[in-house]
Each structure stands twice: as structure tokens, then as C-alpha cells.
Amino acid sequence: MLDLVVGGGTLVVPGTGSLRADVGIAEGRIVALGEDLGGTKATFDARGKAVLPGVVDPHVHLGNTLPFEEEAHTESRAAVIGGVTTVCVFLRRTDPYLKHLPEFRRAIDEASYVDAAFHLQIFTEEQLRELPACAEEHGVRSFKFYMSGIPGIVQSVSDAFLLEGFRQVTALGPDAVACVHAENASLVESARAELSRRKPQGTVADWEAAHPEEAEALAITTAAYLAGQTDAHLYVVHLSSRAGLDVVRRLKRDGVRVTVETTSPYLGLSSDDPNGFLLKMVPPIRSASNTQMLWGGLLDGSIDLVGTDNTSRTRATKQPEAGLHGARPGYAGLGTHLPALLHFGHHVRGTPLELLAERMCRTPARVFGLYPKKGTIAVGSDADLVVVDLALEREVQPEALGGMSDFSPFEGKRLRGWPVATIKGGRIVARDGTLVEDRPSGRYLPRRRPAP
Ligand SMILES: [Zn+2]
Numbered sequence: 001m002l003d004l005v006v007g008g009g010t011l012v013v014p015g016t017g018s019l020r021a022d023v024g025i026a027e028g029r030i031v032a033l034g035e036d037l038g039g040t041k042a043t044f045d046a047r048g049k050a051v052l053p054g055v056v057d058p059h060v061h062l063g064n065t066l067p068f069e070e071e072a073h074t075e076s077r078a079a080v081i082g083g084v085t086t087v088c089v090f091l092r093r094t095d096p097y098l099k100h101l102p103e104f105r106r107a108i109d110e111a112s113y114v115d116a117a118f119h120l121q122i123f124t125e126e127q128l129r130e131l132p133a134c135a136e137e138h139g140v141r142s143f144k145f146y147m148s149g150i151p152g153i154v155q156s157v158s159d160a161f162l163l164e165g166f167r168q169v170t171a172l173g174p175d176a177v178a179c180v181h182a183e184n185a186s187l188v189e190s191a192r193a194e195l196s197r198r199k200p201q202g203t204v205a206d207w208e209a210a211h212p213e214e215a216e217a218l219a220i221t222t223a224a225y226l227a228g229q230t231d232a233h234l235y236v237v238h239l240s241s242r243a244g245l246d247v248v249r250r251l252k253r254d255g256v257r258v259t260v261e262t263t264s265p266y267l268g269l270s271s272d273d274p275n276g277f278l279l280k281m282v283p284p285i286r287s288a289s290n291t292q293m294l295w296g297g298l299l300d301g302s303i304d305l306v307g308t309d310n311t312s313r314t315r316a317t318k319q320p321e322a323g324l325h326g327a328r329p330g331y332a333g334l335g336t337h338l339p340a341l342l343h344f345g346h347h348v349r350g351t352p353l354e355l356l357a358e359r360m361c362r363t364p365a366r367v368f369g370l371y372p373k374k375g376t377i378a379v380g381s382d383a384d385l386v387v388v389d390l391a392l393e394r395e396v397q398p399e400a401l402g403g404m405s406d407f408s409p410f411e412g413k414r415l416r417g418w419p420v421a422t423i424k425g426g427r428i429v430a431r432d433g434t435l436v437e438d439r440p441s442g443r444y445l446p447r448r449r450p451a452p
Contacts, residue, residue, distance in 0.1 A: 001026075001038075001039045001040065001041065002024045002025060002026050002031065002032070002037060002038065002039065002040035002041065003025050003026050003027065003040070003041050003042065003426055004024075004025040004040060004041065004042045004043070004044065004383070004423070004426055004427075004428070005022050005023065005024050005025070005037055005040040005042075005043045005044070006022065006023040006025070006043075006044045006046050006051060006385060006387065006423065007022040007023075007043055007044065007045060007046060007047075008020075008022065008045060008046050008047035008048075009022075009023075009046025009047065009048075009049045009050065009051040009387060010049070010050050010051065011023065011033075011050075011051045011377050012050055012051065012052045012053075012353045012354055012357045012377075013053075013354070013357075013376060013377050013378070014053065014354060014357045014358040014361055014362035014363075014375070014376055015354075015358065015362065015376075016354075017354055018050075018353065018354065021033050021034055021035065022034065022035060022036075022037050023051065023377065023383070023385065024037040024038075024040070025383040025423075025426040026426070027426065028382060028383055028425040028426040028427075029380060029381065029382060029383055029426065030377065030378060030379055030380065030381050030382075030383050031379060031380075032379065033377070033378075033379060044387070044421060044423070044428060046387050046421075048389075049387045049388060049389055049390075049420065050353060050387070050388045050390055051377070051385055051386070051387050051388070052083070052353070052357050052361065052377075052385070052386050052388060053357060053361040053362070053374070053375055053376050053377050053381075053384065053385065053386075054083065054084070054085025054086060054361070054374070054382075054384030054385055054386055054422065054423070054424060055082075055083050055084040055085065055086075055337065055338055055360050055361055055386060056084075056085070056086040056087075056088075056360070056361055056364040056365045056368075056370065056374050056375050057079065057084050057086070057087045057088065057307050057308050057310070057334065057337060057360075057364070058088045058261060058305060058307040058364035058367065058368060059088065059090070059237055059238065059261060059263065059307030059308060059309050059310070060075070060079075060087040060088060060089050060090070060116075060307070060308060060309075060310045060334065061089070061090050061092075061309070061310060061311045061312075061330075062075055062089050062310075062312075063092075064153075064311050064312065064313070064330060065312055065313050065314060065317055065404070066312075066404060068104065068107055069107035069110075069111050070111075070404075071312060071404065072107045072108055072111045072112045072116075072442075073111035073112065073113075073440065074312075074402075074403050074404040075310060075312050075332065075334055075403050075404065076111070076112040076113040076114045076116075076334075076440070076442055077113050077402045077403065077435065078332065078334045078335035078401050078402040078403030078405075079113065079114045079334040079335070080113040080114050080402075080422050080424060080429055080430050080435070081335060081401070081402040081419070081422065081430045081433060081434065081435065082334055082335040082336065082337060082338055082339070082401065082402075082419060082422075083337075083338040083386035083388070083419035083422050084114060084334055084337060084338065085114050085115065085374075085384040085386070085422065085424045086114055086115045086116070086117070086365070086370065086374050086375075086384065086445070087114055087115075087116050087117075087310075087334070088116070088117045088118070088119055088142070088307075088364070088368055089108075089116050089117070089118055089119070090118075090119045090120075090121055090144055091104055091118050091119065091120050091121065092121045092154065093121075093127075094123050094124060095126075096126055096127060096130050097120050097127060097130060097134055097140075098130050098133055098134060098137070101118075101134065101137075101138045101140075104118065105138070105444040108442055108443065108444040109442070109443060109444055110440070111440055111442075112440055112442030112443075113424070113429065113435075113440045113441065113442050114424065114442045115374070115382075115384075115424075115442050115443050115444075115445050116442060116443075116444055116445060117139075117140075117142075117368055117369075117370060117444075117445040117446075117447060118138070118140050118444075119140070119142040119143060119144050119177075119179060120134060120140055120142075120143050120144070121143075121144045121145075121146070121154070122143050122144065122145055122157070122165055123146075123154070123155060123157065125161075128161075128164060128165060128168050131143065131168050131169070131172065132171075132172065135172050135176070135449070138446060139445075139446025139447045139448060140446075140447070141172060141173075141175060141176045141177065141368070141369055141447045141449070142176065142177040142178075142179060142235070142368055143165070143169055143176075143177070143178060143179065144179035144180065144181065144237065145157050145161070145162050145165050145178070145179070145180050145181070146180075146181045147159075147162065147180055147181060147182055147183060147184065147185060147219045147222070147223065148181060148183035148184060148185040148188045148215065148219065149185065150282050150329065156185040159222060159226065162180070162222075162223065162226055163226045163229070163230065165178065166178050166226055166227055166229075166230040166232035166234075167230045167232075169232055169233075170230050170231050170232045170233075172449070173449040173450075174233070175233075175369055175447075175449060175450055176233065177233050177235045177259070177367060177368065178227065178232040178233060178234055178235065179235040179236075179237050180219070180223045180234065180235070180236060180237065181237055181238070182216055182219035182220045182223055182236050182237070182239075182244070183211060183215045183216050183219050183283060184214075184215040184216075184218040184219045184222070187212060187214060187215035187218065188210070188211055188212075188215050191209060191210050191211065191212050191215065192210045194209075195209045195210045195324075195325075196325060199324060200324075200325070201323055201324060202323070202324040203271075203276065203324070204271050204273070204276050204277050204279050204280055204284075204285070204324075205271040205272060205287070206324055207271070207280055207284045207324060208271060208284045208286050208287070210284070211240075211282060211283045211284050213241035213242060213243035213244065213286075214243060216239070216240060216241045216243060216244035216283060217241070217243035217244050217246065217247045220236055220239075220244055220247045220248060220251075220258075221247055223236070224247075224251050224256055224258055227256075227257075227258070228256060233257055233259070234256075234257065234258045234259070235258075235259045235260075235261065235367065236248065236258060236259070236260045236261065237261050237307075237309070238261060238262060238263050238266070238283060238307070238309050239260050239261060239262045239266075239294070239297075239303060240262070240266055240283035240284065240285075240286060240290075240294075241283070241286060241290060242290050242293045245293060245294065245296075245297045245302060245303070248260045248297075248302055248303075249297075249302045252301075252302060259304050259305070259367050260297075260302065260303050260304050260305075261303070261304065261305050261306065261307050262294050262297070262298065262303050262306055262307075263306065263307055263308055263309045263333065264306055264307075264308055264333060264336065264337045264340045264341055265279070265281065265285060265308070265309070265331070265333055265340070265409055265410075266285060266286075266291065266294055267291065267294055267295060267298065267306065267340070267341065267344060267345070268291075268336075268340035268341070268343070268344045268410065269285050269291070269409055269410070270285060270286065270287055270288040270290070270291045271284065271285050271286055271287055271288075272287070272288060273285075273409070274412070275409055275410075275411060275412070276320060277318075277320035277321075277322075277323065277324075277327040278318065278320055278331065278407050278408070278409050278411070279331070279409045280318075280320070280327045280328070280329050281309070281329050281330065281331065282329040285409075295345070295349060295351075298345075298351075298355075298359060299351065299355070303359075304359070304363050304367070305359050305360065305363040305364050305367065306337075306341065306359050306360050307364070308333030308334055308337045309333060310331075310332055310333040310334045311329070311330035311331065311332075312330070312331070312332040312403055312404055312405045313328065313330045313331060313332070313405060313407075314404070314405060314406050314407075315406050315407045318330070318331070318407065320407075331405070331407070331408065331409045332398075332401070332403050332404075332405035332408060333409075334401075334403065335401030335402055335403055335408070336396060336401065336408055336410045336415070337360070338360070338386065338388070338417075338418075338419060339394075339396075339415040339417055339418050339419075340410060340415060341356050341360060342356070342388065342390065342415070342416070342417025342418075343415040343416050343417050346390065346417060347390075347416050347417060361374075361375045361376065362375040362376050363375075368447070369447040369448075369450070370445060370447070374445075382425060383423060383424075383425060383426035384423065384424050384425065385422075385423040386419045386421070386422050386423070387419065387420050387421040387422075387423070388417060388418070388419055388420065389417070389418060389419075389420045390416070390417045391416065391417075392416070392417065392418045392420065393414055393415070393416040394414070394415065394418055395412065395413065395414050395415075396408055396410040396411050396412065396413050396414075396415060397411065398411050400433060402433075402434075402435075418433075420432055424441065425441055427441070429441070
């Protein structure tokens with residue numbers, strides 16, 4: 001006897017294509033695909049809908065505004081309502097992680113609606129020394145280095161530190177991932193100073209000048225060289241610019257092992273947007289022609305995957321009225337991630353759903369060691385699914401997204417293509433934009449070094 005059958009929908013299976021089939025679920029997993037699957041306790045009618053794997057967001061920050069355990073609750077609620085069922089969370093400490101990892105894990109296990117893996121952001125030698133223990137005891141296998149910090153939030157690391165960091169990550173095994181925030185710190189610093197002198201006031205379009213494309217292109221070049229010297233698996237987070245994209249295209253042509261991520265706000269928005277400083281981010285959301293270039297990169301595989309860089313804020317801490325230099329970077333992105341890609345990708349640009357599912361479900365799961373448990377629709381995989389009404393059009397209203405943020409960079413936009421149900425671990429947890437039951441069932445996902 002099955003627990004649930006999701007019936008009559010069109011499955012979007014990354015790497016396979018779209019097919020009409022029912023999904024049979026028992027004990028939280030997919031156990032059958034096909035027709036006439038037999039007896040079931042419950043059925044979800046997905047006729048006329050697309051059924052995608054639950055979305056895996058490789059790039060989420062929690063705890064920037066409220067305490068970590070509170071955002072683990074509120075922001076995962078926005079995630080699951082929006083069709084995201086797994087998140088990879090960047091943890092940030094400047095003291096050793098080992099003694100804090102149990103409490104981070106507990107916050108996920110007790111408060112989160114979605115499953116979560118962790119990336120550690122590494123700033124100190126002391127943290128570098130504990131990498132093997134974090135991997136061994138807590139299943140953390142991805143780490144992030146800021147080549148350029150964010151003033152008042154995080155510090156930069158030197159190239160020498162990056163080189164040593166890459167060595168330590170490589171030593172953990174071939175599946176370990178070295179993520180970089182790729183901007184050259186000195187270019188950003190001088191560009192910011194120059195912009196303050198030249199433009200004490202301005203628009204969000206002017207913000208791009210504080211984080212020039214060259215800074216991204218140069219940092220990717222440096223990181224790729226150091227990764228080559230150390231055999232590290234380099235992962236470029238939030239690629240934002242045409243110049244950066246040119247560099248990764250060249251690297252990939254040369255056979256360099258680099259995985260490249262961009263974000264749904266970079267793909268859905270541009271700096272001429274009427275929402276102004278609500279879009280302020282590091283790196284910046286750039287011009288409309290730049291956004292179009294990023295879509296080209298996503299289509300041709302230069303960009304491998306898409307995350308959100310969710311950094312939830314309230315309007316009060318965002319301070320859009322403080323303008324070009326005073327407004328703070330960051331915004332919530334989980335609730336709009338899937339609708340933005342369906343709208344701007346599938347509807348506006350004709351991007352095939354299979355390709356979107358590859359970039360937002362399967363590739364993130366693969367890169368971070370969660371596949372095929374996550375990221376696909378297959379027998380044996382976790383029963384994490386999102387049922388989408390591609391024709392449903394709705395205006396983005398921040399308060400309807402389910403998170404703690406009272407604004408969205410997408411607010412006021414009419415997007416077409418929204419989730420109508422999210423199934424996580426075999427249970428229908430969200431429906432038509434609201435939770436079905438207020439019972440967080442997320443679990444921390446430790447990762448294991450694969451057998452050689
Ligand atoms: Zn980030």
C-alpha cells in the first residue's frame with residue numbers, strides 16, 4: 001500500500017525529459033513511477049500541472065537579521081511554500097566551528113521546514129585546522145572563502161590563505177568543494193572610494209561601479225590558477241557579470257574544473273528596476289544587457305546552477321532610503337526563486353523546463369553530494385516534489401511569501417508559474433501558497449566521502 005500517489009501530472013525529470021507518469025510514494029521515498037500504481041492511502045491530483053523535483057538551493061544565508069534558529073524557521077517556511085525543499089546554508093563564525101556545529105544542526109532539526117546541508121565560511125588559520133574534524137564528525141564537505149569581504153559583515157582572505165585553504169579542502173577528498181566569493185578586494189576597495197567621491201548620491205544602477213566586472217573577472221582568474229595548483233574543485237558563487245562569464249567560458253574551454261553559480265535575482269532583475277535600492281546587493285544586480293548575457297551562460301552550460309544568495313532583511317535594516325552608499329546589501333530570495341525562473345526563463349525566454357530543473361535541482365544536489373537522494377524524480381529518491389501551475393499568474397507580495405522579510409526585490413511584479421503544492425518527505429507540506437500543517441520536518445543532511 002502506497003502512502004501517496006501524485007497522479008496525472010507531467011514529470012520534469014532532469015537529464016531525461018518530460019513524461020506523463022504517476023509518482024508512487026511510501027515511507028518518504030519515491031517507490032514507483034508509471035501508471036496504475038495500485039492501492040494508496042491518498043492521491044494528489046496533478047492533472048494539467050508540471051511536477052518538478054523539490055528545488056535545491058545551493059546558496060542560502062540564515063541569521064543575518066534574526067538569530068539563526070529563528071530564520072531557520074521563518075525562511076525555510078518561505079522556501080517550502082515556494083517549492084524549495086533543500087537548502088545549502090553558509091554558516092558564518094570567526095571562532096572555531098566545531099563547538100557550534102551541534103547547535104546549528106539542532107536549529108535545522110527542530111525548526112526548519114526544509115532539509116539543509118552546511119557550507120562553512122572560513123576566515124582563520126584556526127578554522128582551517130579543524131576542517132578534517134568538521135568533515136568527519138559533521139559531514140561538512142564544502143567551504144567558502146571571501147576574496148573580497150563585505151564591509152561591516154565579513155573580512156577578506158589573502159591569496160596566500162586561499163592557496164592554503166584550497167590545499168586543505170582538496171585533502172578531504174575529490175568530492176570536497178572550495179567555494180569562493182570572487183571579487184578582487186583591492187579593485188573593489190578603490191572603486192568604492194572613487195564612487196563615493198564622484199557620486200555621494202545616485203541610483204541603484206550606479207552601485208555597479210562600486211563592484212566593477214573586472215574585479216570579478218580577475219578574482220576568478222586568480223582562484224582558478226590557485227585551484228589548478230592544488231587540484232581543488234573550485235566553485236564560483238553568485239557570478240554576476242559579463243566579464244566574469246567570459247573568464248569562466250575560457251576556463252571551461254581549457255578543461256579547468258570549475259563549477260559556476262548565479263542567482264535568480266541576477267537572472268530576473270536588472271538595475272533599471274523601479275524597486276531601486278531594494279535590489280542593492282554584493283555583487284550588484286547589473287544592466288539589462290548583462291542579465292541577458294547571464295541567461296546565455298545558463299543555457300550553454302557556462303553557468304552550471306542557480307541559487308538565491310538569500311540574505312533576508314527587513315526594510316528597517318535594508319534602509320533603502322539611505323541610498324547609494326547607505327542602503328544595505330541583501331534580500332530574501334527563497335520565496336521567489338522558482339516563480340522567477342519559471343517566469344523569466346520558461347515564459348519570457350522559452351527555456352525548457354528540463355534545463356531549469358537541471359540547473360536548480362539536479363546540479364546543486366550533485367555538486368554538493370546530495371544526489372540522487374535529492375534533485376531528481378527517481379525510484380529510491382526522497383519524495384520531495386513541487387507541483388507547478390505554469391499558467392498561474394500572481395503579483396509578488398512580500399507578506400504572501402511566508403518569510404520574515406517585509407519586502408522583496410521582485411515585489412509588484414506579476415510572475416507566471418507558481419507552485420500549487422510542495423511535497424517533502426512524502427507529505428504535502430504546502431498548498432496554494434500556505435502551509436498545510438505547521439510542523440517543521442526538515443533534517444540536517446550530513447555528507448559522506450564517497451567510496452573510491
Ligand atoms: Zn552569499
